[in-house]
Amino acid sequence: MGAIVAHLGVGASDVGPTALLRVLDGTADPRTVEVVLGARLPRTLTGLLVGLALGVAGAVVQGSTRNPLAAPDTLGINAGAYAAVTLVAVSGVQIGVLGQGGAALLGALLAAALVYLITSGGVAAPGRVLLAGASITLAGTAVAEFLQILDEGATGGLFFWGNGTLLAASLDRPLVLGAVIAVCFTVVPLLARPLDLLALGDSAAAALGLRVDRVRPGALLLTVVLAATCVTLAGPVGFVGLVAPAAVRALSIRRHALLLPLAGAAGAVLLLGADSIAQIVLPSSAGYSEVPVGVVTALVGGPVFVLLARRVVTGDVDGGAAVTTGRGRRDGPNRAWIAMTTAAVLLVLALLFAVRTGDVDIGWGQVLATLVGAGDTLSVAVLDLRLPRIVVAALAGACLAVAGVAVQSVVRNPLAEPGLLGISWGAAALAVVVIGVVPGAPALLLPLAAGLGGIATAGLVMLLARSGGTLDPTRVVLVGLGVAATAAAVVNMIVAGAQFNAAAALSWLAGSSYARDYNALSWLVLPVLAGVAVALARRSVDLLALGDDLPRALGLSLRRTRVAVLLAAAVLAGGAASAIGTVGFIGLVAPHLARPLVGNGTGRLTVMSALLGSLLVVAADGIGRSVLAPVEVPLGVVTAILGAPYLVWLLRRSSRA
Template sequence: MSVPRQCLRELGMIGAGVMALVAAFALNMAHGEARIGVGDIIRSFAYNDDLLRDVVSGFRLPRATIGVLAGSAFAVSGALMQSIQRNPMVSPDILGISAGSFFFIALATIFAPALIVFMPIAVAVCGGLVAVLMVYLLAGGFRATPLRILLAGLIVAMTISSITGALLLLYESEARFLITWSAGSLRQNGWSNVQLVWPWIVLCLIAAFTLSRAYDIARLGEDTARSLGQKHALLVTATLIVVLVLTGASVAATGPIGFVGLVAPHLVKLAGVRRHAALIPAAALWGSSLLLAADSITYMLGSLTSAPPVGAITAALGAPWLLWLVLRRSRGGQMNAASSLDFGRAGHVSPTILLLTLLLLIGLTLLAGLMFVGGLPLSGMQVMQALSGKAAPLMQKIVWDMRGPRILAACLAGAGFALAGALFQAALRNPLADSSIVGVNGGATAGILLMVALFPAASATGIGMAALAGGMLAAATVYILAWRTRLTPTFLILIGISVSALCGAFVQILVMQTRFTDNPMVWLIGGLYGANWSTVQILFPTLLAGFICAMLVATKLELLSLGDITARSLGAAIAPVRLAAGATGVTVAAICVSQTGPVGYVGLLAPHLARFLCGHSLRAVLPVSVLVGALLLGLADIAARLVIAPGELPAGSVIALIGAPYLIYLIRRSMRT
């Protein structure tokens, strides 16, 4: 391509970006509680309409300005990360930087409000730095494969978001404005945020543009760049600083907003823009336009109190884009996902001893849940008397009606999530598959909230059916799309992220536009708050039926580990077996979600622990996984109620705190094998 033609293409994209930004800016200024035309805005200043001028200058103009700044910052951050990592799938939100920044802001808001007043950007930057260090430490450094980067970012973002959700729930009064802001918001009350962040964002954008030539050279590869005299490590460090400040400043002003940093750079690249001298300003223009347009859409969907957060709209727009991008690159054979993850050899524990030990530990867990959890500690003798009906009525009520069903429900739900995870991992031949990765948790959550929004008095059966329908729809979508990529781990995870993000956007819109009788945040994090004997009556038969179905297909499912061709030659009906295992896993996981909320990590960790303890035979892994999952969630629920008693953490957050370090250990271990 000739240089003049390339320059014309770049100038055309920048010019189109300017026009798109002007249109998006005008559209955003016109929308709010009352629609105001652009002509009215101009006349308000010309004819001294004080009320209208105050609305425009005090609320709408700052909102649109912060949208331009934040959109530019997120988009340029994504472009820089994609260039320096040579990985088209990364962005600040996928790498967990946005989640880390918001987590530190939440921490400071609750425990050190003075820091938010005097140095909010520094707090956000520190949070982003911690998150990105965790990602690269987990993934193996800057030379990590795209699969490991994506896995690490997913794990870090999931963990941090879960802990942040728990903080917002526990300290609702201190952080009440953060709950709605946690999904992103451009609403401003004056110019204070704009004055705070604009110098940092503009300075970093100028720094990024100054390094344009260096990014063009870095795109040729690290070795080539070094041969041309570039100090690659210095460039990576400078880029990381720029990205952290851009993301931190934006999150401090708007909250975490996802997908802008992924979509905007790709829009520009699809137009043929490659040189960073044009890519950076074009990405900034289109990122601002996208964010302002998304914010305008929120006002079309509801009023000030019921409008969905702008982060939900960007997710709804960006997730399909990521999905398309994944499928496009899979067809092109790019981003090879053949990397395997070996989590170590199995142990050599006698099956009988192992099962008896796990049953004993579960029994002790149940006893601990009956004795120590609650405002009135009980002795073992008191518990036994209550169970046998010989204790006082108050003791029997505590044991039978309050503590007993909850600890039983925790163990049953943990067993169900573990069983589903083991089935998904075996059916998909992917050691990282579980109900959250393949979209079941997100789909079930969306189905439940839609049912409750439409029918507030819905029965437990209706909620369970809604969870099942949502989980099956999400899992089927992920499975069908991932089948085209041969179910390779990278693409399966990315497709799962996309579908989960779509479900999450739908949930956020529902939460903002529906008045639920209870705080949905309590349920969305995952926990056993409302568990009773009805919960046990639903979970027990589900687990029993699911376990029987799993054991019936276990022998044929084991053949899939040899590969489809070998399994077919040995007489296995691959499609029916995989469908039966997947349907069983989806059913069990969806019904568990309907009772406990989307508890993550259990279905991912329990099968790995089971294989480590008993070997790789699925007929042994399934029962051990069930027992390990019961033990994990049972202990997590006890810890959730004891750590900050008389307060209570969500069990999902405790599992994240337990599961993330163990998963980090597994992945780091696999890198040494």
């Protein structure tokens, strides 16, 4: 009740808590009544309903899966609903609030089904389930961002709604969807005893008469319905379903008869408190933009996720990552040279295609004539704009790919890449801080800040992921996901508070080479040198894949080598982020495509990955510039749409193996 009253008393106008009493006793003036009943009450009711629903949904899904890190957002359910609602907005079809809720439900069900299929059904290891949820989240978010760019007029408000917001135009929406939540709550008490039994394990629960095959799908379905309703009402608010049950369990409350309602209450307090803090710290009356409440909950939930990830038992400390890939072929140097030569030729062709395609197409003859200094005015102008950004994109792609090789070698996890480990977001966060705090800073300060941010994030992830002095490959990725979410929240907070243009912010955060010139190449000098250093240190990097004991026996200093390689990876990822923004999946896909072609040797793998990384980024940049010309799709959205299915396939293949 205190959180409700406090939230009602916060806002842009000067209506404080004492004015609420005058509204209740009927002595308030018409303006005060309009502010309270027309603006604040719908917002507070929305926060109350969403907080209650997400808190209960998180407790239900954690109990049914026995996974303390499970929540509607970490399992990709929110992202599926978000993409579905965005699709409805782009279509322009007016289906009302219940229709939007139905669309969100279908998207959430699809996301949950994909996670279920990826992990082969049942209760899988926490690491594998969360990696599957992360891949679905990345895919759903990329699809939603692409749809927003597709029709900015119809989706103009979805940038802030996509981060979660409690803004409500009237009471109609929360009242209608609140009825759906109320119906779901009637089922929740029936799950208390079954969830208590599931905590004993499937075999023990079945021995006590529980139909596990019915209870678990029913609990997951209830979670999906609650999450879809919340997304329809307030957007994809993250981490409430994770933090609220964790806070209740911290009080040593385990029985679900008490845990479920208390988790709902904790979720409501958390969400209303976060929204109140956002309005107090960055008040709109002082000229700041509205800060989505999901940004604040992510600032709280990201560190909590990291804390819980440190305690999760993955079982991968000795055996390696929860997801593995093939070792690559060893058909001799000739095959490797043929593969690298082919990749170089394809890269040159991709560069030429990228130069001539876009909102203004120029012919091959014009391209060749311009390259030899005999082009017409139009061709020269087009190449002066396109060629620098394409070269920057190619070098940045190579840096991201080599960063992926380096990180995977240190962590011994084929899913470790700068984006999933939070390195790219850490680099972006410090770069955005420089942009927001020192807008007139020298251009060289941006890549320097990005590099330092990447280095600091990499060090933090590795420090937090250590367990008993040993590096757990799966925990590294889980901790990285939490750090990435926190860094992304910092970026979004700065973007919202500094009143950046939403469309421009969306494009930059999604990765873009737009308006890059040859000066940006200087930002990539140090990252390129770091990549060369990784290739030259191939013997030491190769030994990292052999575990701990054998490299030590061969005289390798594991600590120094890991720190040096990880430092190089952070410089590579930070430099790429400063040049083209946060582009994901290149550090994952490029090394995976390279290994079957040239093997696992770091020397050849680094060169081949760099070529493939350049090829992928140049191709993505060309696709983004041409598919909706003159509207430009950020290359990070293109790589996410293409890379997320690859990650899903990789997880599914590993599950079958």
